[in-house]
Amino acid sequence: MRQLGNKYNLLKWLAACALAMLTVLGVHAEPMRVAYPQPQIELDRGYFVKMLELVMRKSGAKYQLQTWDVKAIKGRAVQELAHGSNVDVIWAMTTREREQLLLPVRIPLDMGLAGWRIGVINAQDSAKFEAVRTLDQLRQYKIGQGYDWADTAVLKASGFDVVTGATADNLHAMLAVKRFDYFPRSIRQVWGEAEQHAAQGEVVEMTLALHYPAAVYFFVNKNNPALAEALEAGLKRARKDGSFEQLFRSYNADLIRRTRLSQRVVLELPNPDLPEETPLQNKELWYSPTRY
Structure with a gap:
């Protein structure tokens, strides 16, 4: 922690930190609005919306989920989150541009x-x-x-x-x-x-x-770090208590088995647009054909 000029400034800094923590933990009086666009792909309505509901429940924050009643294509949803007022969170495959424009929560929702x-x-x-x-x-x-x-x-x-x-x-x-x-x-x-x-x-x-290496993250506006912290906290708790894995398997395990990757010719592609901060080294975050 940097040195502050005097005790008064130190107390102000500590109070601001405490207020931010209370907001993340849901003690703040007003619930956090969590508005997301209508999924354009019907399958997303199941998995990613259920994941958002799970993560916010696990976050400990007071929140209110809302739907923006527009089936926006991905580019429009990104711009609305960055510059508009209708959306607080989206899920999208990460790119360098998206991570510059928005604030990513770097835990892959679909395990890659x-x-x-x-x-x-x-x-x-x-x-x-x-x-x-x-x-x-x-x-x-x-x-x-x-x-x-x-x-x-x-x-x-x-x-x-x-x-x-x-x-x-x-x-x-x-x-x-x-x-x-x-x-x-x-x-x-x-x-x-x-x-x-x-x-x-x-x-x-x-x-x-x-x-190719790819990650679908939750993204929020850069001016909404409290929501990013709540999402990250909820994701970490869901992964730790097994509820993330349970939801992932309930939606994906049968599809993975049906795909029979072990019997296919797998052609590997690089992803030059993948940000360096992508946590590829944390193998627990990623799907592998040997695990399912």
């Missing part, structure tokens, strides 16, 4: 599952993807991704020809008319989306997986 990608393809293309064994072979095909998704930059950095769209539904429609060939989705997303679009001839590609 966002970086494990399985392709949705047109059924008649199954044979040609079964022949793919290298990144160079996969680069022959056009990849579909959202124009403001963090994954798009990762794929472009590895030399893929990426065709972009506004939303996942928009991209599935583009795949159906062969605007591109391969639509990488996370393990959590791929099965439900392929089934939803099966009538268009879409299927899950069964032989390949892409992997």
